[in-house]
Amino acid sequence: MLEISQFSFSYANDQDEGVENISFHVNKGECVLLCGKSGCGKTTMVRAINGLIPYFYDGKREGEVLLDGQAVESREMYELSELTGTVFQNPRSQFFNVDTDSEIVFGMENMAYPREKMEERMQQVTKELHLEKLRKRNIFHLSGGEKQKIAFSSVYAVSPEVFVLDEPSSNLDAEAIEELKDMIALLKRQGKTIIISEHRIYYLRDLIDKAIVLNRGRVMSVYTREAFLRLTDQDRQQMGLRALELNKVRFSHHDKPEPRNRDPLHELVMRDVAVSHNKKKVLQGIQLTAKSGEIIAVTGHNGAGKTTFARALCGVHKIASGSIDFNGQKLTAKKQAGLAYMVMQDVNYQLFAETVEKECAFGVKNADPHAVWRALEHMELAAFATRHPNTLSGGQKQRLAVAASIISKKEILVFDEPTSGLDFGSMHNVASILRGLAAANKIIFVITHDLEFIASCCTRIVRLGTGGMQEDYLLNEENEQRTIHYFANYKAKAER
Numbered sequence: 001m002l003e004i005s006q007f008s009f010s011y012a013n014d015q016d017e018g019v020e021n022i023s024f025h026v027n028k029g030e031c032v033l034l035c036g037k038s039g040c041g042k043t044t045m046v047r048a049i050n051g052l053i054p055y056f057y058d059g060k061r062e063g064e065v066l067l068d069g070q071a072v073e074s075r076e077m078y079e080l081s082e083l084t085g086t087v088f089q090n091p092r093s094q095f096f097n098v099d100t101d102s103e104i105v106f107g108m109e110n111m112a113y114p115r116e117k118m119e120e121r122m123q124q125v126t127k128e129l130h131l132e133k134l135r136k137r138n139i140f141h142l143s144g145g146e147k148q149k150i151a152f153s154s155v156y157a158v159s160p161e162v163f164v165l166d167e168p169s170s171n172l173d174a175e176a177i178e179e180l181k182d183m184i185a186l187l188k189r190q191g192k193t194i195i196i197s198e199h200r201i202y203y204l205r206d207l208i209d210k211a212i213v214l215n216r217g218r219v220m221s222v223y224t225r226e227a228f229l230r231l232t233d234q235d236r237q238q239m240g241l242r243a244l245e246l247n248k249v250r251f252s253h254h255d256k257p258e259p260r261n262r263d264p265l266h267e268l269v270m271r272d273v274a275v276s277h278n279k280k281k282v283l284q285g286i287q288l289t290a291k292s293g294e295i296i297a298v299t300g301h302n303g304a305g306k307t308t309f310a311r312a313l314c315g316v317h318k319i320a321s322g323s324i325d326f327n328g329q330k331l332t333a334k335k336q337a338g339l340a341y342m343v344m345q346d347v348n349y350q351l352f353a354e355t356v357e358k359e360c361a362f363g364v365k366n367a368d369p370h371a372v373w374r375a376l377e378h379m380e381l382a383a384f385a386t387r388h389p390n391t392l393s394g395g396q397k398q399r400l401a402v403a404a405s406i407i408s409k410k411e412i413l414v415f416d417e418p419t420s421g422l423d424f425g426s427m428h429n430v431a432s433i434l435r436g437l438a439a440a441n442k443i444i445f446v447i448t449h450d451l452e453f454i455a456s457c458c459t460r461i462v463r464l465g466t467g468g469m470q471e472d473y474l475l476n477e478e479n480e481q482r483t484i485h486y487f488a489n490y491k492a493k494a495e496r
Helices: 042-050 077-083 100-110 115-128 144-158 174-189 225-229 233-238 306-313 333-339 356-360 369-378 394-407 424-439 451-457 477-488
Strands: 002-011 019-026 031-036 059-067 084-087 162-166 193-197 210-215 218-224 267-277 280-291 295-299 321-326 340-343 412-416 443-447 460-465 468-474
Touching: 002 042, 019 042, 019 059, 019 210, 019 218, 031 042, 031 174, 042 059, 042 084, 042 162, 042 193, 077 084, 084 144, 100 115, 100 144, 115 144, 144 174, 174 193, 210 225, 218 225, 233 424, 267 306, 280 306, 280 443, 280 468, 295 306, 295 424, 295 451, 306 340, 306 412, 306 443, 321 333, 333 340, 340 394, 356 369, 356 394, 369 394, 369 424, 394 412, 394 424, 424 443, 424 451, 451 477, 460 477, 468 477
Parallel strands: 031 193, 031 210, 084 162, 162 193, 295 443, 295 460, 340 412, 412 443
Antiparallel strands: 002 019, 002 059, 210 218, 267 280, 267 321, 460 468
16 A cells, blocks of 8 residues: 655755655555654655655655555645545644534535535544534634544545544543544554554554654664564663553652752642633632642643633633732732743744744843753754754754743743653653752643653642542652553543
8 A cells, every 4th residue: 555665855945854765565454653753754754655745845855655556746636635634743734614514524525525425424424433512613612632533534534545643642631542542443444544653652552553663764663563562661762652551651759859948939829710711611619729849730631621721820811710829929910921931732833033042042031042052952952053943843843842931930830731742752851851940949830641741750730620620639659540540541431
């Protein structure tokens, strides 16, 4: 079905990482994992398979990419779209409509399906993918997981032979990952060929037929499923790969930060806080006290109000009632904005400068250039200092936003899914930086679905759901299994 032979590609701008001498094949009906460290070439291979290279991205190209025995570049784009369907890491980048029904049928409309066939297929897709609750909805009102499901559904509706999924789980909660796993299993039963580029790989252990590990634009190893599952933790981590079993994730309590007593300690108190969105209360009755040195993981299903909670903390989203105090002083939205810094889930919204180095210090008065450089080195971005931020990979952009938060000098730091798109090493670098910030007396909130990340640095868990706080507990040895059970043994619940 897919044959890649001695394929090399370097981008015309000489800035994006290309690939060199890539060769592998995928048989019809196989499910293949593309994995490796951030920037290893996974996204370039996705673009080569779905035709974005050479039709959208210019550059020097050598070798062959054959789909069903025919070179990708010899096919018309409409032919490729009938043969391959891609679900991107950020589903928003592939939406063309404002309501879910129109988006689901968009591909069929472009392929000139008769109306009767579209309606029939729509009903079939709704039933097979359990879309009843997502029909006739405003796309902009959906959670991240719901958007990803609509993006998948729009591709599924046209039933291509090859599905290409680019980090589909990066922003999903435990329930949505279970649904994604079920959808991939459905494709396998239908005999579809599936190529998945992923960092979070535990949910794929029972689905893949083989794994291809890339490193610095080359194929490092090709494993059968059985050989891949036999890899030791050390071997896997050296390749930048995440955990294969969440039940075996280890917690690092000995690394938990302690505030420096010589510095002033801070206290943030939320009293009976309610937050509304579109005149509807999303959260209410929030009672929370956070102190310097804490790294608080804010968890909960997609749509539970985690991002709204974060925006309210930063003064971006006005609270409907209640109060937020800092060191005994009631905060206005303006004062909150002066105290808090937020790294958004989609970091493209907060990249403004012309270079990576300038972005790191953007908006900071008298930023110390040495501190900027140290932050870039810590996040392994020093080599890209003169690059434009938009030429970075998704994981590199995420690391840049984290680097900028270090330089911000704010007392409250809020990170919305900071490890999406990050490999094992980059995830631990972010964890190390957060521990350092906590030791410098910062109050840190992390919105995350990433158990590995939580285990590596967080000191406390706050779980949101059904319009308020469901749990609030310290992340100590006594509560390890409680946390693992929620993430690793999660099955869809009627929580909504």
